[in-house]
Amino acid sequence: MGLREEKKQATRTALSWAAIRLIVARGYEKVLVEDIAAEVGVSPRTFNNYFGSKAEAVAFRHLDRCERMAEALRARPAGEPLWESIEHVMLETFKPGPEVTAHPRPDREAWAAGLHRMLAVPALQAEYLRAGAMAEAALAEAVGDRTGTDAATNIYPQLVAATMVAAQNVASRNFMAGSDTMRTLLVEALHQITKGLPPPA
Amino acid sequence: MGLREEKKQATRTALSWAAIRLIVARGYEKVLVEDIAAEVGVSPRTFNNYFGSKAEAVAFRHLDRCERMAEALRARPAGEPLWESIEHVMLETFKPGPEVTAHPRPDREAWAAGLHRMLAVPALQAEYLRAGAMAEAALAEAVGDRTGTDAATNIYPQLVAATMVAAQNVASRNFMAGSDTMRTLLVEALHQITKGLPPPA
DNA sequence: GAGAAAACTGCGGGCCACGCATCTTTGCGT
DNA sequence: ACGCAAAGATGCGTGGCCCGCAGTTTTCTC
Numbered sequence: 001m002g003l004r005e006e007k008k009q010a011t012r013t014a015l016s017w018a019a020i021r022l023i024v025a026r027g028y029e030k031v032l033v034e035d036i037a038a039e040v041g042v043s044p045r046t047f048n049n050y051f052g053s054k055a056e057a058v059a060f061r062h063l064d065r066c067e068r069m070a071e072a073l074r075a076r077p078a079g080e081p082l083w084e085s086i087e088h089v090m091l092e093t094f095k096p097g098p099e100v101t102a103h104p105r106p107d108r109e110a111w112a113a114g115l116h117r118m119l120a121v122p123a124l125q126a127e128y129l130r131a132g133a134m135a136e137a138a139l140a141e142a143v144g145d146r147t148g149t150d151a152a153t154n155i156y157p158q159l160v161a162a163t164m165v166a167a168q169n170v171a172s173r174n175f176m177a178g179s180d181t182m183r184t185l186l187v188e189a190l191h192q193i194t195k196g197l198p199p200p201a
Numbered sequence: 202m203g204l205r206e207e208k209k210q211a212t213r214t215a216l217s218w219a220a221i222r223l224i225v226a227r228g229y230e231k232v233l234v235e236d237i238a239a240e241v242g243v244s245p246r247t248f249n250n251y252f253g254s255k256a257e258a259v260a261f262r263h264l265d266r267c268e269r270m271a272e273a274l275r276a277r278p279a280g281e282p283l284w285e286s287i288e289h290v291m292l293e294t295f296k297p298g299p300e301v302t303a304h305p306r307p308d309r310e311a312w313a314a315g316l317h318r319m320l321a322v323p324a325l326q327a328e329y330l331r332a333g334a335m336a337e338a339a340l341a342e343a344v345g346d347r348t349g350t351d352a353a354t355n356i357y358p359q360l361v362a363a364t365m366v367a368a369q370n371v372a373s374r375n376f377m378a379g380s381d382t383m384r385t386l387l388v389e390a391l392h393q394i395t396k397g398l399p400p401p402a
Numbered sequence: 403g404a405g406a407a408a409a410c411t412g413c414g415g416g417c418c419a420c421g422c423a424t425c426t427t428t429g430c431g432t
Numbered sequence: 433a434c435g436c437a438a439a440g441a442t443g444c445g446t447g448g449c450c451c452g453c454a455g456t457t458t459t460c461t462c
Binding site: 127170 | 253282283284323324326327328330331333334347348349350354356357359360361363364366367368370371372374375379386389390393394395396397398400401
Binding site for chain 4: 205208209243244245246247250
């Protein structure tokens with residue numbers, strides 16, 4: 001497909017991004033679907049042609065990121081050990097992008113605060129988790145292809161995918177609460193998982 | 202508090218159970234909050250005093266089950282290795298209860314089919330995942346107490362809890378899709394996880 | 403350039419979630 | 433046993449979300 005599908009993706013991304021920006025600034029319940037649609041220049045009705053709910057629009061970026069991890073995993077060199085590939089891909093995925101580093105300090109703190117408030121909304125938490133769960137399917141297939149296991153019948157690739165998402169969730173939760181870097185948290189989490197999560201001492 | 206709180210829990214449980222029964226029978230969108238409230242003998246307004254949404258009411262039983270796992274984990278003998286305790290508790294939790302085995306075959310199949318349709322509803326998937334995530338906190342604390350790690354500052358117990366929930370999700374998904382027993386799936390999943398999820402061969 | 407397919411839009415309705423005010427029940431102290 | 437204060441249950445009203453439907457506009461294909 002060509003220009004048509006491209007426009008659609010652009011609109012979808014714009015809607016998701018607009019939703020996030022507005023909600024981070026104003027708060028979830030103080031942003032109406034109408035506002036988001038207006039920001040992008042579409043009718044409110046069209047918003048619901050793209051997303052089944054306000055929450056889904058917000059979580060779309062997260063879903064997209066997770067699904068890209070699956071692609072990135074397939075792109076790793078064939079000989080590389082699985083967990084090295086996984087670590088590389090996850091670290092790459094959560095490397096702070098230009099939309100973060102480009103802003104000056106005060107902006108970034110306000111953003112972090114707003115983001116934190118946003119992710120405290122139950123409906124959003126639920127939708128973020130669902131996005132992760134949906135991406136698990138693609139992740140599992142990628143892992144399956146890499147390890148010669150069938151994601152449909154074998155639980156191994158499913159477990160690996162589920163564990164990746166779980167590690168990511170734990171890492172981001174601790175990242176927002178504490179002062180560690182996302183990289184540190186992810187590396188440590190993956191390390192412990194590949195060791196089989198033995199009790200300390 | 203005594204009798205008062207007890208009545209509340211009873212009503213809450215009754216509402217959740219009624220929601221599940223009706224939705225399994227009729228489908229999510231064909232059951233109104235009004236119906237659930239009527240089934241229990243409460244006003245529709247009261248329903249929303251107990252649950253913030255229809256989906257939350259449905260997922261409540263799941264949340265309760267997951268939280269009980271944390272309690273059960275604390276109740277295991279002190280000397281038992283952590284992962285043995287976890288396996289024991291999870292197997293016990295997902296042992297088919299009397300509400301399943303008491304029904305004759307045709308009923309049980311209809312129930313399974315209805316349950317499958319119910320869990321296909323996006324809003325419900327999201328809420329189930331959120332319930333699991335909420336229980337992770339209690340689980341992590343229980344693991345922390347058992348291993349002498351602080352769930353607030355150390356990611357180890359959090360990772361264990363998150364992994365437990367992930368294993369459970371993968372197991373139940375495969376249980377509903379295939380013909381394996383929940384026990385088999387859980388044992389296999391926990392085995393692979395404690396081995397560090399090494400790629401096969 | 404014309405027809406077909408697909409997307410956007412406006413309208414309308416059903417339902418849900420919740421704030422508020424009121425009434426009823428429960429627990430407790432005397 | 434009685435009554436008071438706290439907490440729960442209820443009714444009403446409102447704002448907002450989500451979606452079906454039908455009509456219009458845009459885009460793809462030939």
